[in-house]
Amino acid sequence: MNSSLLDRLRDRGYRLTSQRRVVAEVLDGDHIHMTADEVLEGAVSRLPEISRATVYNTLRELTELGEILELNLDGRSKRYDPNVTRAHHHLVCDRCGLVFDVQFEVEVPSLGLAEKHGMSIRRSEIVHHGTCRTCTG
Amino acid sequence: MNSSLLDRLRDRGYRLTSQRRVVAEVLDGDHIHMTADEVLEGAVSRLPEISRATVYNTLRELTELGEILELNLDGRSKRYDPNVTRAHHHLVCDRCGLVFDVQFEVEVPSLGLAEKHGMSIRRSEIVHHGTCRTCTG
DNA sequence: GCACGACTTGGACTGATTCCAACTTTGTTG
DNA sequence: CAACAAAGTTGGAATCAGTCCAAGTCGTGC
The missing domain is CATH 1.10.10.10 (Winged helix-like DNA-binding domain superfamily/Winged helix DNA-binding domain)
Incomplete structure (x- = not known):
């Protein structure tokens, strides 16, 4: 690789x-x-x-x-993130910045023409924000 | 409001x-x-x-x-973003930073226990990255 | 209207990233 | 294999976004 x-x-x-x-x-x-x-x-x-x-x-x-x-x-x-081949979400702790991958088999639905506002889309990402166990205390 | x-x-x-x-x-x-x-x-x-x-x-x-x-x-x-009530995606031009809203009726699927890695999730967002008409030139 | 604590201020400071001009190295060509 | 040009590297200065702080100001409850 x-x-x-x-x-x-x-x-x-x-x-x-x-x-x-x-x-x-x-x-x-x-x-x-x-x-x-x-x-x-x-x-x-x-x-x-x-x-x-x-x-x-x-x-x-x-x-x-x-x-x-x-x-x-x-x-x-x-x-x-060197993993560009397998689509995945990210899970982020907003307090300490810790990041997890989530291998989640749900595609981001692609946008219709009207929704693109004339833009060409390169990639779509899903990010979940929260607090990790350590930071929750 | x-x-x-x-x-x-x-x-x-x-x-x-x-x-x-x-x-x-x-x-x-x-x-x-x-x-x-x-x-x-x-x-x-x-x-x-x-x-x-x-x-x-x-x-x-x-x-x-x-x-x-x-x-x-x-x-x-x-x-x-003052719009916290209606869930929506964001469309971002990576060159100039322009942002559009996308009112898209697809929920971010919530994560299972195992996938949460012990984190409590506060919100999930979908972001589409691309290039706007002006920047494509 | 007073007092107290919450709020605001501007300027110094920090952290992340970019810029730059001088120097070094790679890959090519004879 | 030596020399060259272009591409790449360097460290330090500069920029940009955001935070911090001590001193002064003002909203609110009595």
């Missing part, structure tokens, strides 16, 4: 730098919703000289390519 | 200040999704000496009381 991501990058004319390799490596996994800072932290532990700017650049590129999803779940940091 | 919002505030022990009145007034409407800055701008035009901090305070209070919804649609500013 990860090597093929790097392949796809190269095929699209992106250079394979050690930085991109490391970021891809850090993001690998299934129920991952890391902030840019967490990605940086993981990247630094593998490649100490990597910079914050590069992590942000790479996350933007991967998002634009559709390889990861950029999530604005709470109003704090964006989170990045 | 607006006077009753002020009534509800007073009933809960909040003082009726001119600032709160003005913010409530600015937020009144049906398909409104203003940023804090836009609320401030509207408030200043009615009460020039109102401060940014007060607008933020009031928006937080109204959100906590459930009188408005706080939306994190794009990664930029939060937006505030």
Whole structure:
């Protein structure tokens, strides 16, 4: 999954730098919703000289390519979700920012023409907001 | 609707200040999704000496009381939606931040126990991401 | 009308993210 | 394999949204 991501990058004319390799490596996994800072932290532990700017650049590129999803779940940091293939909902604790995936077999119904207001829709997401067990106390 | 919002505030022990009145007034409407800055701008035009901090305070209070919804649609500013009674989706342009309401008669299916991961869910939202006509160019 | 506590204020501060100009590296070409 | 150009990286400055705070103001109940 990860090597093929790097392949796809190269095929699209992106250079394979050690930085991109490391970021891809850090993001690998299934129920991952890391902030840019967490990605940086993981990247630094593998490649100490990597910079914050590069992590942000790479996350933007991967998002634009559709390889990861950029999530604005709470109003704090964006989170990045490498699971773009299996549709799923997100469950967010509004207090601490904790995120769970929900594999829920209900499709978001697609919109009719009138409802689209002339927009082209790229993706639809379902987010459940609440409070996690720890924060409920 | 607006006077009753002020009534509800007073009933809960909040003082009726001119600032709160003005913010409530600015937020009144049906398909409104203003940023804090836009609320401030509207408030200043009615009460020039109102401060940014007060607008933020009031928006937080109204959100906590459930009188408005706080939306994190794009990664930029939060937006505030006074329509809390009629369930609806949001349609967001990821380029310019434009928001439309979609009155769509499909409920978000509620989650089973296992899927809640021990969380208590307060609200569920559906967001459609895309590009608006202007930004598609 | 007074007093008390709730509310407001502006300016400093924080956290997240973007920008930038100089430097480095990759992939290509001869 | 050496050299080159373009793409990528860097760290630090800058921006943007939002929060915090101590001092001053004002709504409300008596």
